[in-house]
Amino acid sequence: MERKLIHPKSPEFSRVITGVWRWSALSTDGIEALINTSLEHGITTFDHADIYGNYSCEELFGKAIANRPALRNTIQLVTKCGIKLLSDKRPEHRIKHYDTSKEHIIRSVENSLRNLKTDYLDLLLLHRPDPLMNPAEVAEVFSKLKQSGKVLFFGVSNFTAPQVELLSSYLRDPLVTNQIEISLFYHQLLFDGTVDTLMKHQISPMAWSPLGGGKFFAENEIQKQLETFAQRYACSISQLLLAWLLRHPSGIFPILGTTNPSRLTEGAKALTVQLDKQDWFAMLKLVTGRDVA
Amino acid sequence: MERKLIHPKSPEFSRVITGVWRWSALSTDGIEALINTSLEHGITTFDHADIYGNYSCEELFGKAIANRPALRNTIQLVTKCGIKLLSDKRPEHRIKHYDTSKEHIIRSVENSLRNLKTDYLDLLLLHRPDPLMNPAEVAEVFSKLKQSGKVLFFGVSNFTAPQVELLSSYLRDPLVTNQIEISLFYHQLLFDGTVDTLMKHQISPMAWSPLGGGKFFAENEIQKQLETFAQRYACSISQLLLAWLLRHPSGIFPILGTTNPSRLTEGAKALTVQLDKQDWFAMLKLVTGRDVA
């Protein structure tokens, strides 16, 4: 597994990342299998959020690694904060909303540290752009969390280009990533300026839903064509879709949200698929229905 | 009434601003009542434009304050230029168009000073983005007006983010505001990068039509829901709508365009309504029809 800087000033993350958001339905054995399979294939970065699994996934993960203290320094833990869900766990929430106040960020980080049974997060992301975000307040709390050693690096998720530029302008240290939806089936952020602006700031995106939410499983013409490509590369369609992302010069880090260990194995091996430039454009044409201009 | 910097390098304006654009139908008594009511509640900033009331409002205002010379240094006069209306007062105009030439800006400022019976404007705004604007020429005339003491600060109105960044890049002094339409009912500029870019430049917006042009008077479900919120805060719906704007971290300065003194009183008191974060999102949901993502 390639390891790669997500930003010139960031630490290395594994190029493919395991996403934990669907793990709440799994048994402890199931969780351990996903962690072990990840590590076997060099996937050392795990993507969390406070809210995943109705506020439960971090804790399940923390329990699964509790007896393996040597593990902590070989993995990178990413988590997020800023969304407040309607949940039986949070009876004080009357509506789904965002909160990027100093108090909430600090409280959320403390919760995440306790749940993950660790004393630092490698990377903390603001989960959604909050229209009530005060960038000066966020800058202050990020500095404080960094100085205390509780969070090593900071980023955002689902931010537009102007939102990235706004928050960046207030921060002492750079945002190291913007975790956004990118796939062959949802490629618009590659063309509308979002990813261009990240590249200008030397920020690599993390991609959620990198396979397009399973759209390629539909029995249709696109699926048939992808199958033909995949056969030529002696790989699976999911590997082909990941290779399409990995080929992009922004240095995309795909997040695999599967609960099936064999799909992690498959995903990790996508890094060996070297997609030809013409095939990249041919795959794009499959979904746009037209040649480039 | 809170007074507040609209930009770190600007003077203070009153947080709520009285807009003069509908005053041409009023008697002298009516105008004096609006000025006096404003001042009683700490609204010291008055928003004009050369064209308001078919080029008449500045002069009506000037006449109303002519006998009160002590007033001038306790109020802030904002006016605009750059639109040329089809008007019997301007027979040389064959079509509604924009003019941000040096000659027109200077002539318009001289007119405004004469009409307002003052020797300086606190703030001059370009009223609309002019596709024929030459930013170097605007920079030159702004410098000249500042040096002469005729205009203390400069801003724009209805500019997009790239237009703000273009003009800013040519100016010696910062633009201190962009006066744009913002309300609960027209909130898109809070999300499309316009306000994010203002915040990046530490520019606070002024909001025109802050109540959404009276949309809340319609007898519908939204109105009923707003009424429920308002009762909880022991305030009126208009105060609630203003509190929604005042809660935004960009530091919005709402402009009240009413001709009814009691509505100015009501608006000024909106500053005491401290809107809860969850209610801010609940009000947003009222008009979008959905939860945040």
Added chain:
Amino acid sequence: MERKLIHPKSPEFSRVITGVWRWSALSTDGIEALINTSLEHGITTFDHADIYGNYSCEELFGKAIANRPALRNTIQLVTKCGIKLLSDKRPEHRIKHYDTSKEHIIRSVENSLRNLKTDYLDLLLLHRPDPLMNPAEVAEVFSKLKQSGKVLFFGVSNFTAPQVELLSSYLRDPLVTNQIEISLFYHQLLFDGTVDTLMKHQISPMAWSPLGGGKFFAENEIQKQLETFAQRYACSISQLLLAWLLRHPSGIFPILGTTNPSRLTEGAKALTVQLDKQDWFAMLKLVTGRDVA
């Protein structure tokens, strides 16, 4: 013919440019006539691309000027690279795609130099924004081409504002132009931030399809109205449409893609038409159907 800096650090180009893209169907005499007519009217800049005429136009042009070595230093040659066409001349292309790799840019420049029978290009443009463009790689190859003297200046074509800002941030020397579609009939890039961002970087656009692809030939109400304007200015409709572009403060350089020498003569003389500001807005209203806001 006015000559004009397209960027403060660029050389001068003629304000009206002859575009070579349709010349492949012409005889040698026809090509020489277009070159001579251009030069007679001071149009010294010629706009090429590797792919024009199915990869043939550069060579046809090169042959036409081969016996006139004194000509080279009095003209400016612009060409482009980055598109790979499906073509019998390029059997290795399986799909229309983009290529802005170091290898392709260098190979394309070498081809252009050979075809145009010259040892330098005045200006090289990337023809389309390539989603697989690596800006660091492009910066490296641009530096190399400049140091070798093979290309004097660099620009882009059909780039969005964020794409211009991305590539610019990697380059040592500024991009001197973005060649984009602009006409009265396709004026949106004047309003959506694209041209504003160019102006912020002091980049003048070149305009392709400056007459709107002949839309004004349609027998309709717009055509009738334009005819009335043209009569008032004692010019043709095409001259009026060019004057509309030349009036814009971004300093647009229109490219004339005609194969009719008399239309080049006509176009060159458009520079003498001084369009009144109100007429500029009246022409805009003809196509938008409404007054400015």
